[in-house]
Amino acid sequence: MMSGAQPESAPASAYLGAVATLATMHDKSPLIxxxxxxxxxxxxxxxxxxxxxxxxxxxxxxxxGNAWDTALAKARLGMTATGSKLGIASEGTFAPSPSLxxxxxxxxxxxxxxxxxxxVVGEAVTDCTVATVxxxxxxxxxxxxxxxxxxxxxxxLIVSPTxxxxxxxxxxxxxxxxxxxxxxxxxxxSPDGHAHFETDLRAHHCPTRRPVIAAAAQRLAARLTxxxxxxxxxxxxxxxxxxxxxxxxCRRTVLVPSADVHGCPACPCExxxxxxxxxxxxxxxxxxxxx
Ligand SMILES: [Zn+2]
Ligand SMILES: [Zn+2]
Numbered sequence: 001m002m003s004g005a006q007p008e009s010a011p012a013s014a015y016l017g018a019v020a021t022l023a024t025m026h027d028k029s030p031l032i033x034x035x036x037x038x039x040x041x042x043x044x045x046x047x048x049x050x051x052x053x054x055x056x057x058x059x060x061x062x063x064x065g066n067a068w069d070t071a072l073a074k075a076r077l078g079m080t081a082t083g084s085k086l087g088i089a090s091e092g093t094f095a096p097s098p099s100l101x102x103x104x105x106x107x108x109x110x111x112x113x114x115x116x117x118x119x120v121v122g123e124a125v126t127d128c129t130v131a132t133v134x135x136x137x138x139x140x141x142x143x144x145x146x147x148x149x150x151x152x153x154x155x156x157l158i159v160s161p162t163x164x165x166x167x168x169x170x171x172x173x174x175x176x177x178x179x180x181x182x183x184x185x186x187x188x189x190s191p192d193g194h195a196h197f198e199t200d201l202r203a204h205h206c207p208t209r210r211p212v213i214a215a216a217a218q219r220l221a222a223r224l225t226x227x228x229x230x231x232x233x234x235x236x237x238x239x240x241x242x243x244x245x246x247x248x249x250c251r252r253t254v255l256v257p258s259a260d261v262h263g264c265p266a267c268p269c270e271x272x273x274x275x276x277x278x279x280x281x282x283x284x285x286x287x288x289x290x291x
Pocket of ligand 2: 228229230231232233264265266267268269
């Protein structure tokens with residue numbers, strides 16, 4: 001190619017023109033593809049591999065390992081299917097928010113694997129606005145308020161008996177008649193006469209997850225355009241947060257974030273960047289001054 005033949009608007013990225021395989025059964029390509037294309041110049045090709053074999057949210061297939069390991073295993077499934085050296089996958093985790101225990105925090109991780117460079121780069125976004133419900137209900141119970149909280153219709157539900165069962169599990173329910181029938185059928189084998197009812201968290205049934213996945217993909221795309229100052233490998237970004245500042249009042253150490261450590265996915269190079277305005281910790285956060 002002649003030098004200067006690339007359009008001015010093309011991103012100056014190590015992955016310009018590259019094709020990565022996205023492993024998903026859950027229609028994540030519109031959430032991840034556009035960010036990779038716009039910021040990185042990389043094309044995302046979907047591989048519809050069975051990512052549920054790595055575990056499901058409903059627990060009917062146990063999920064091994066943490067989100068990073070699961071996303072990595074998913075990406076590798078896609079890469080094996082297409083023979084690509086570049087893979088992408090995402091994984092969501094749902095847990096009570098550390099600050100607001102009655103609110104479920106969704107953390108969406110998007111991971112990129114480059115087997116040519118031998119690197120894995122991930123970015124995550126946590127959000128507390130994903131609609132989630134969990135309840136045990138009997139046939140005929142008034143569940144309208146629950147369904148409003150679940151944003152039912154737009155969001156899917158899963159219904160199962162209150163005892164573990166592989167046979168009676170209804171997923172992706174968006175219709176009230178189907179829901180009522182599933183509650184009746186799942187309550188029947190349950191010793192307590194209830195059916196277990198929860199949000200179907202798969203991305204194609206849970207629209208409030210989708211912008212969170214897209215936000216994580218945008219962070220990942222931005223990170224892939226930043227290269228290590230030592231070895232020029234793409235994927236430079238925050239690898240951990242340092243904690244510990246003297247309390248402004250008593251000078252004892254308070255474990256608040258003090259600095260971001262940026263690092264390279266390929267070499268040991270790291271740079272510590274203190275957070276601005278963090279000479280002292282607010283005494284409100286100090287367990288001695290504000291127990
Ligand atoms: Zn203090
Ligand atoms: Zn490096």
